Amino acid sequence: MKDLGSMLLHSGPFREIVMGNTALVRGMVEAGVEVVTSYPGSPTPEIASAIMSIPAEKRLFYFEYSVNEKVASEVALGASVNGRLSVVFFKSVGLNVAADSFVQFSLLDIKGGLVIVLGDDPGANSSQNEQDNRHLAKMAYTPILEPSDPSQVYTQFLEACRLSIELSMPVILRMTTHVCHAKTPVDFGSTTPLRKEHPSLFRPSGDEYIPLVSTLSAMKARALKKLALFAGRMEDSPHTFVSDNGNREKGIITCGLPFKSLEDVLENVTQKPDILCLAGPWPIPDKKILEFCRNHREVAVLEELDPVIEQEVKSLLFDAGLNLRIRGKEVLEYRIGEMVPSRVRSYLSRIWPDLGITVLETELSRDFKELPPRPPQMCPGCGHRSAFHAIKEALSEDDITVADIGCHTLGYLPPYQMGNILLSMGHSSGTGAGLSLFNPGRRVVSFLGDSTFFHAGLPGIINALYNRHNITLILMENGTTAMTGHQENPGTGKTVNGEGVRISIRKVLEGLGVPLILEVDTYQQKKLADAVKEAMDFEGFSVVIARHPCMLKFTRDNRRKGIKISSRAWIDPVKCSRIHDCVSVFACPSFILNPDDGTVTVNSELCIGDGSCLQTCPVKAIELKREESHE
Amino acid sequence: MNDLRLNIFLNGVGGQGIGLLSEILMRAYDRAGFYVMGVDTHGLAQRGGGVESHLRVGYTRGNPLVEPGLADLVLSLERTEALRALIRQLRSGGTMAYYDTLWQPLSDRLGETKPVTQDDIKKTARFRKVEILRVLDKNLPDVRMQNIALLGASFHAGLLPGMTMEALEGSLGDLMKDRVLDANLQVLRDT
Numbered sequence: 001m002k003d004l005g006s007m008l009l010h011s012g013p014f015r016e017i018v019m020g021n022t023a024l025v026r027g028m029v030e031a032g033v034e035v036v037t038s039y040p041g042s043p044t045p046e047i048a049s050a051i052m053s054i055p056a057e058k059r060l061f062y063f064e065y066s067v068n069e070k071v072a073s074e075v076a077l078g079a080s081v082n083g084r085l086s087v088v089f090f091k092s093v094g095l096n097v098a099a100d101s102f103v104q105f106s107l108l109d110i111k112g113g114l115v116i117v118l119g120d121d122p123g124a125n126s127s128q129n130e131q132d133n134r135h136l137a138k139m140a141y142t143p144i145l146e147p148s149d150p151s152q153v154y155t156q157f158l159e160a161c162r163l164s165i166e167l168s169m170p171v172i173l174r175m176t177t178h179v180c181h182a183k184t185p186v187d188f189g190s191t192t193p194l195r196k197e198h199p200s201l202f203r204p205s206g207d208e209y210i211p212l213v214s215t216l217s218a219m220k221a222r223a224l225k226k227l228a229l230f231a232g233r234m235e236d237s238p239h240t241f242v243s244d245n246g247n248r249e250k251g252i253i254t255c256g257l258p259f260k261s262l263e264d265v266l267e268n269v270t271q272k273p274d275i276l277c278l279a280g281p282w283p284i285p286d287k288k289i290l291e292f293c294r295n296h297r298e299v300a301v302l303e304e305l306d307p308v309i310e311q312e313v314k315s316l317l318f319d320a321g322l323n324l325r326i327r328g329k330e331v332l333e334y335r336i337g338e339m340v341p342s343r344v345r346s347y348l349s350r351i352w353p354d355l356g357i358t359v360l361e362t363e364l365s366r367d368f369k370e371l372p373p374r375p376p377q378m379c380p381g382c383g384h385r386s387a388f389h390a391i392k393e394a395l396s397e398d399d400i401t402v403a404d405i406g407c408h409t410l411g412y413l414p415p416y417q418m419g420n421i422l423l424s425m426g427h428s429s430g431t432g433a434g435l436s437l438f439n440p441g442r443r444v445v446s447f448l449g450d451s452t453f454f455h456a457g458l459p460g461i462i463n464a465l466y467n468r469h470n471i472t473l474i475l476m477e478n479g480t481t482a483m484t485g486h487q488e489n490p491g492t493g494k495t496v497n498g499e500g501v502r503i504s505i506r507k508v509l510e511g512l513g514v515p516l517i518l519e520v521d522t523y524q525q526k527k528l529a530d531a532v533k534e535a536m537d538f539e540g541f542s543v544v545i546a547r548h549p550c551m552l553k554f555t556r557d558n559r560r561k562g563i564k565i566s567s568r569a570w571i572d573p574v575k576c577s578r579i580h581d582c583v584s585v586f587a588c589p590s591f592i593l594n595p596d597d598g599t600v601t602v603n604s605e606l607c608i609g610d611g612s613c614l615q616t617c618p619v620k621a622i623e624l625k626r627e628e629s630h631e
Numbered sequence: 632m633n634d635l636r637l638n639i640f641l642n643g644v645g646g647q648g649i650g651l652l653s654e655i656l657m658r659a660y661d662r663a664g665f666y667v668m669g670v671d672t673h674g675l676a677q678r679g680g681g682v683e684s685h686l687r688v689g690y691t692r693g694n695p696l697v698e699p700g701l702a703d704l705v706l707s708l709e710r711t712e713a714l715r716a717l718i719r720q721l722r723s724g725g726t727m728a729y730y731d732t733l734w735q736p737l738s739d740r741l742g743e744t745k746p747v748t749q750d751d752i753k754k755t756a757r758f759r760k761v762e763i764l765r766v767l768d769k770n771l772p773d774v775r776m777q778n779i780a781l782l783g784a785s786f787h788a789g790l791l792p793g794m795t796m797e798a799l800e801g802s803l804g805d806l807m808k809d810r811v812l813d814a815n816l817q818v819l820r821d822t
Contacts, residue, residue, distance in 0.1 A: 001806065017667070184695070185667070260694040261694045345698075373681075374644065374680055374736045377678075378679075414737070580742075584740065587741075591740060595745050
């Protein structure tokens, strides 16, 4: 069996099939990165998995999961101004959390180098929006490199490190979802640390790290100068290149994964447009772009989301007095979603019908039936399912539920429909407080997960308490950061380096002086419903800790210990009166509804024998049955 | 065989081992001497959502995603998802192998839709001129080996052009060890 950890540490060159996220970690090892921080979020968690395939004591660099993206960025910044080459990585919307500090980075002299790896998510594959972080990068005067495949992730990460050290400025490596997760063979080089010595460099002689009115204009001027230097470097970057197809009519400027889609779409086109692929979307290499535009009668800009490159190109051409038609995001729909090959096909066939690109349509039989979608759902045995089932009992029709980010967000789906509004990590206490104002007769319940409690939940809680808001917060405590792949958090007390300090949510709430805190295991559905009723009747801010360990993690840990599932749910066909609460109200995915006779059975491939469903049957027809061992 | 170009689309339900199946197949094609690229579409850890993996063999350029309607081969681990892949991803005249287990989607369980039947798949396959292989092994030592059973059956039925048993076994050896490896090798060879 191949050992990823030892492979990543190998001193000489090697070739391996890896995903983009893993290729990045090899880049960290080769470049001699010293500090890496993160907060978990798709599409980036596999970066941490690759790091953690190296045992902590062999890791060559310090790694931590920080409590949120802002803290992670600050830890990385602190290390980098002291001369340590540092990396911080997180998902797209994580940059919003980090923004307050992030926007300051470019003002500072980042001696050690700092690369911000952004897992952006055009298409919102696993995010609450598909925000175009290139806007935020521009606002913060921070340049972006954007790879299109795992090999480029690796080489452009090294380029980002070198430029960041050379120019003492932060650099963003923007990796979109299907670049993070793409797998190809990658040829890696040898480990050649970019810094040979590691002195402690943070020795300010005055106020050079204090941005205030007296210092700011000089700092900003320096940031803008570095940006111009960076743009100059992009002219000669090996990742800025032209695919010359000898076409003097049409050219396409692109960057990142859309370049790969373009390769597919143009494969069978006889008169292929020339392509200028950029190393990154911003800042753009002016000379290369002008030269490319002068050589073509019409140029299209192919990019995902907003017309960022397009507007830069148009403004450049205007200043140069070049009158050229630039095709871009003139059709609104192409500002939405990923530029996968099928959409590039549709886009190009629309703006340039003469290329002869056809839009593929799958032929369907006339009697083809529409298949139901299959969104993610709570796992069999999930404590959140029991919680929602019980909480629904405690609520009146008119009450308001506020969702938050975590597996429990899925409560909004039928049949539970719990959690009717969602903004961001930790928003639920604040939004809930607002909903409770001038809303007599309608009670407000907000949900919050345990990792999110620490991440961004606390200010909203303190605000609700301090300002005497009348809401009930239900802490969905499953003892892990489940949705992103079971990372540890302050509530578990474990870190990626071993034992940390466990922070008890209950003690924090007690310390704050929350007047009513009730705590129930969610499998005790009746007791939980009563607790929620009591909390909602309480005038003021109250908390119910609805606790049950993540059962996906629990079953997996058990399996590793050799403990097998010994019993599964079974429905007594005699007792069952086809009420269907199990399948359509409690709705564990392990139940199978037989459409012919309305009987319900249990899918033994799915049931984990947790028994949380037993109490949901009005006629007590569900039992746990011991299973014959397969051995 | 050197000019082989094959688009493979794999799908199933989260928790069935699509990612591992795809990784095994990808490494096996690499061992068999082909350039490979692929991508899994996954994001969240929960079970029960649809999961897809894309694998392109012999393509040295392009996006790792297989375009809808351009898959030459579909490997599916669940009946509903098999039909979905057959309709959306497979090209007419392509090939599909699926493991015939059924994990009812929510709307089936709520009685809003009817579960997909074997007949639904047969009818659509006939219309699309697709060759199908249905795999089911009630004696599997562990349901988590359905992915390997599907892989083994597809190989033995000749659905994996350019592939060798040696490459498949080597790939399994890259990713598993000891008793798990032995058990999976046995399923691979015998299914």
